[in-house]
Amino acid sequence: xxxxxxxxxxxxxxxxxxxxxxxxxxxxxxxxxxxxxxxxxxxxxxxxxxxxxxxxxxxxxxxxxxxxxxxxxxxxxxxxxxxxxxxxxxxxxxxxxxxxxxxxxxxxxxxxxxxxxxxxxxxxxxxxxxxxxxxxxxxxxxxxxxxxxxxxxxxxxxxxxxxxxxxxxxxxxxxxxxxxxxxxxxxxxxxxxxxxxxxxxxxxxxxxxxxxxxxxxxxxxxxxxxxxxxxxxxxxxxxxxxxxxxxxxxxxxxxxxxxxxxxxxxxxxxxxxxxxxxxxxxxxxxxxxxxxxxxxxxxxxxxxxxxxxxxxxxxxxxxxxxxxxxxxxxxxxxxxxxxxxxxxxxxxxxxxxxxxxxxxxxxxxxxxxxxxxxxxxxxxxxxxxxxxxxxxxxxxxxxxxxxxxxxxxxxxxxxxxxxxxxxxxxxxxxxxxxxxxxxxxxxxxxxxxxxxxxxxxxxxxxxxxxxxxxxxxxxxxxxxxxxxxxxxxxxxxxxxxxxxxxxxxxxxxxxxxxxxxxxxxxxxxxxxxxxxxxxxxxxxxxxxxxxxxxxxxxxxxxxxxxxxxxxxxxxxxxxxxxxxxxxxxxxxxxxxxxxxxxxxxxxxxxxxxxxxxxxxxxxxxxxxxxxxxxxxxxxxxxxxxxxxxxxxxxxxxxxxxxxxxxxxxxxxxxxxxxxxxxxxxxxxxxxxxxxxxxxxxxxxxxxxxxxxxxxxxxxxxxxxxxxxxxxxxxxxxxxxxxxxxxxxxxxxxxxxxxxxxxxxxxxxxxxxxxxxxxxxxxxxxxxxxxxxxxxxxxxxxxxxxxxxxxxxxxxxxxxxxxxxxxxxxxxxxxxxxxxxxxxxxxxxxxxxxxxxxxxxxxxxxxxxxxxxxxxxxxxxxxxxxxxxxxxxxxxxxxxxxxxxxxxxxxxxxxxxxxxxxxxxx
Numbered sequence: 001x002x003x004x005x006x007x008x009x010x011x012x013x014x015x016x017x018x019x020x021x022x023x024x025x026x027x028x029x030x031x032x033x034x035x036x037x038x039x040x041x042x043x044x045x046x047x048x049x050x051x052x053x054x055x056x057x058x059x060x061x062x063x064x065x066x067x068x069x070x071x072x073x074x075x076x077x078x079x080x081x082x083x084x085x086x087x088x089x090x091x092x093x094x095x096x097x098x099x100x101x102x103x104x105x106x107x108x109x110x111x112x113x114x115x116x117x118x119x120x121x122x123x124x125x126x127x128x129x130x131x132x133x134x135x136x137x138x139x140x141x142x143x144x145x146x147x148x149x150x151x152x153x154x155x156x157x158x159x160x161x162x163x164x165x166x167x168x169x170x171x172x173x174x175x176x177x178x179x180x181x182x183x184x185x186x187x188x189x190x191x192x193x194x195x196x197x198x199x200x201x202x203x204x205x206x207x208x209x210x211x212x213x214x215x216x217x218x219x220x221x222x223x224x225x226x227x228x229x230x231x232x233x234x235x236x237x238x239x240x241x242x243x244x245x246x247x248x249x250x251x252x253x254x255x256x257x258x259x260x261x262x263x264x265x266x267x268x269x270x271x272x273x274x275x276x277x278x279x280x281x282x283x284x285x286x287x288x289x290x291x292x293x294x295x296x297x298x299x300x301x302x303x304x305x306x307x308x309x310x311x312x313x314x315x316x317x318x319x320x321x322x323x324x325x326x327x328x329x330x331x332x333x334x335x336x337x338x339x340x341x342x343x344x345x346x347x348x349x350x351x352x353x354x355x356x357x358x359x360x361x362x363x364x365x366x367x368x369x370x371x372x373x374x375x376x377x378x379x380x381x382x383x384x385x386x387x388x389x390x391x392x393x394x395x396x397x398x399x400x401x402x403x404x405x406x407x408x409x410x411x412x413x414x415x416x417x418x419x420x421x422x423x424x425x426x427x428x429x430x431x432x433x434x435x436x437x438x439x440x441x442x443x444x445x446x447x448x449x450x451x452x453x454x455x456x457x458x459x460x461x462x463x464x465x466x467x468x469x470x471x472x473x474x475x476x477x478x479x480x481x482x483x484x485x486x487x488x489x490x491x492x493x494x495x496x497x498x499x500x501x502x503x504x505x506x507x508x509x510x511x512x513x514x515x516x517x518x519x520x521x522x523x524x525x526x527x528x529x530x531x532x533x534x535x536x537x538x539x540x541x542x543x544x545x546x547x548x549x550x551x552x553x554x555x556x557x558x559x560x561x562x563x564x565x566x567x568x569x570x571x572x573x574x575x576x577x578x579x580x581x582x583x584x585x586x587x588x589x590x591x592x593x594x595x596x597x598x599x600x601x602x603x604x605x606x607x608x609x610x611x612x613x614x615x616x617x618x619x620x621x622x623x624x625x626x627x628x629x630x631x632x633x634x635x636x637x638x639x640x641x642x643x644x645x646x647x648x649x650x651x652x653x654x655x656x657x658x659x660x661x662x663x664x665x666x667x668x669x670x671x672x673x674x675x676x677x678x679x680x681x682x683x684x685x686x687x688x689x690x691x692x693x694x695x696x697x698x699x700x701x702x703x704x705x706x707x708x709x710x711x712x713x714x715x716x717x718x719x720x721x722x723x724x725x726x727x728x729x730x731x732x733x734x735x736x737x738x739x740x741x742x743x744x745x746x747x748x749x750x751x752x753x754x755x756x757x758x759x760x761x762x763x764x765x766x767x768x769x770x771x772x773x774x775x776x777x778x779x780x781x782x783x784x785x786x787x788x789x790x791x792x793x794x795x796x797x798x799x800x801x802x803x804x805x806x807x808x809x810x811x812x813x814x815x816x817x818x819x820x821x822x823x824x825x826x827x828x829x830x831x832x833x834x835x836x837x838x839x840x841x842x843x844x845x846x847x848x849x850x851x852x853x854x855x856x857x858x859x860x861x862x863x864x865x866x867x868x869x870x871x872x873x874x875x876x877x878x879x880x881x882x883x884x885x886x887x888x889x890x891x892x893x894x895x896x897x898x899x900x901x902x903x904x905x906x907x908x909x910x911x912x913x914x915x916x917x918x919x920x921x
Contacts, residue, residue, distance in 0.1 A: 470696030
């Protein structure tokens with residue numbers, strides 16, 4: 001890679017947004033021209049703008065088959081010939097087809113007829129009427145127009161009208177143009193590299209530069225021109241790894257590098273028949289399209305069977321014969337019940353020990369998500385987290401854990417008996433939420449553990465990526481700097497809300513699986529070893545290395561993912577992704593035992609089928625759908641930012657609101673600026689310690705004087721039936737996903753406008769005293785925010801080991817099973833006791849919703865800050881706390897236990913252990 005191009009801004013967030021806007025504007029301009037007088041001053045202005053738009057569109061459309069640059073040239077000829085009516089009609093038809101995706105539903109293999117205006121008339125029947133799946137194949141070669149035409153004709157002759165898949169060919173003549181097409185064109189599903197294309201594009205204009213920063217950053221490095229074909233294959237796998245890649249060459253097999261052979265699905269030779277390439281392309285699509293378990297379940301559901309097993313609901317027999325619950329069957333439909341079975345044979349499989357269709361479905365998911373192993377989970381990521389923890393950590397292992405992670409991790413620590421060493425995120429007090437854990441804080445904890453002689457006990461680092469509110473870690477930086485200190489650290493990245501990130505290049509760089517593979521390759525390269533040796537020589541006396549030792553480092557990464565949260569799956573459909581080079585040797589048996597422990601012997605087959613189908617979707621549509629979901633989020637952000645009625649009451653919080661300056665090395669503070677437009681965020685996603693997931697849209701509502709919970713229920717749900725994910729005292733969290741439509745964004749925008757007008761009317765109707773009260777509420781929501789407490793500490797009797805900042809969570813948890821070991825104390829009495837210097841220790845988890853993580857865990861000392869925070873809380877739902885009873889606190893008898901330390905010899909090492917004797921009452 002060469003030096004990074006300077007971050008640019010643009011009036012459009014994406015090239016797709018620019019493209020559609022230009023076609024719509026062209027339609028309007030042509031309509032004006034067709035209706036007016038051709039020799040008027042206004043007509044000349046419209047013609048000038050049309051010419052400019054056509055120039056812009058030709059630059060963009062050369063990377064698409066439809067409408068394509070050829071269509072743009074036809075429109076230009078109409079303009080020159082002053083065929084304004086035909087021009088307006090053609091542009092209107094093309095724009096309608098483009099906006100509605102009609103060209104993909106009725107592929108280009110269908111007949112096309114010229115209408116009286118010269119436009120395209122769609123023929124909707126294809127073959128026998130069976131819907132076909134349309135895609136495009138990118139051919140990369142600097143061929144002549146005659147050769148290009150011949151290629152289209154030859155491939156057209158090879159097509160079988162009964163094939164389920166139909167494709168059109170897009171030819172690009174240079175290396176850079178090929179990469180631009182991959183980034184712009186979502187329809188491309190296969191790439192054919194024919195010989196080594198020239199490197200530079202002759203078509204890059206200022207119009208598209210803001211959207212192709214990753215392409216402009218690529219140079220030849222130490223490659224020769226002859227290596228451009230294989231290099232392009234490597235970059236296709238980097239930017240769009242889901243695509244099939246083929247190479248056509250005359251290089252003899254003996255001269256082809258192993259890396260080239262492994263990059264491409266198949267290598268063809270120029271003299272071979274084009275039919276083999278065509279069949280290879282179709283076969284590659286068929287293999288990705290396959291859904292082993294879903295197909296097996298469909299087939300099984302259509303078999304006549306006799307059920308002499310469990311589940312009366314199977315086949316719908318107990319439902320459709322009923323006079324009282326038949327409406328239940330009518331609501332879900334017969335297929336739901338035909339597919340309901342407990343069978344693990346007949347083409348189906350066992351989730352606990354898969355050997356057939358489920359095993360293959362998980363293997364295909366592993367390939368799609370970039371893992372070494374993938375396991376389906378049917379009872380949510382809460383269970384996935386517990387499985388991983390129980391599989392990898394043992395009693396008395398130390399785990400560095402994000403204090404405000406999901407509660408399932410805390411309970412998982414109880415089950416495993418490991419000792420949590422809690423890490424505090426930086427607070428965002430103005431909005432009553434937490435950020436993420438700074439890398440410096442993690443390293444500081446490791447330094448303390450090393451100084452205490454306990455670094456060898458540290459087993460895992462557990463972080464939430466991305467957080468509920470959208471904070472994303474620089475995964476590569478975290479892993480590299482932690483592995484430099486502890487080269488065998490296991491990483492668990494809770495990516496429950498980040499499943500979609502693996503299908504867009506910028507975001508996937510911050511995922512566990514992508515980073516694991518990248519670092520594994522990096523640390524085993526000769527280039528890294530040379531750099532490491534130079535680094536070691538440069539160190540001063542007593543200075544610790546800043547780079548992981550390639551001879552000691554082990555890449556062991558686990559990611560848990562709520563597929564149902566951001567991709568297509570039934571509720572509770574989740575996955576565990578593993579990239580662990582020691583999995584077979586160290587963890588496979590314990591992982592499978594933990595998987596058996598927590599996984600039902602009667603998993604829901606419909607959910608498993610949805611995970612299988614969801615994998616197919618992201619391999620074909622993931623790139624497009626994820627990019628569009630991000631675009632929808634950006635459109636909403638810009639609308640609230642620009643509209644004076646909306647920004648009177650609402651603010652969409654952006655990067656600088658969530659991430660302090662010291663963690664934003666790129667300096668990016670805003671995604672969008674009203675004056676400059678959209679800031680390109682590629683550099684920030686690559687460099688900054690934290691980044692904000694733009695699809696998590698936090699709306700600040702403090703100026704409404706309404707708290708988050710009331711705003712959610714009274715305004716959004718009761719009036720508009722709009723569901724949202726989370727609230728705080730003065731914010732509500734909105735999300736876009738691959739199911740978000742432009743219509744739903746418009747509906748939400750209209751709802752916010754209506755609410756803003758209602759607030760105007762409410763404020764205008766207030767008398768002087770009522771206005772004072774309203775202003776006090778607004779001040780409370782915007783200025784008088786409660787402090788956010790850090791984790792205090794574990795009480796000495798629950799400390800894990802002397803000198804270790806972790807605690808024995810399991811012991812404290814189970815001591816609370818005996819009612820004699822705890823008392824209830826009201827919050828006000830707690831405050832008085834703490835202020836008087838009395839030490840109170842929680843005997844239960846206390847989890848307010850929001851923020852949804854424990855502010856107290858069993859064995860934790862209750863600090864004054866925690867009491868103040870709980871007194872200031874205005875949320876209704878607090879798990880583990882009843883206001884009428886008060887906090888559940890350990891009795892003095894438990895806290896006054898005698899703690900004895902003894903030295904034991906384990907594997908030749910002396911370690912300090914503690915034993916506890918409970919004092920008599």
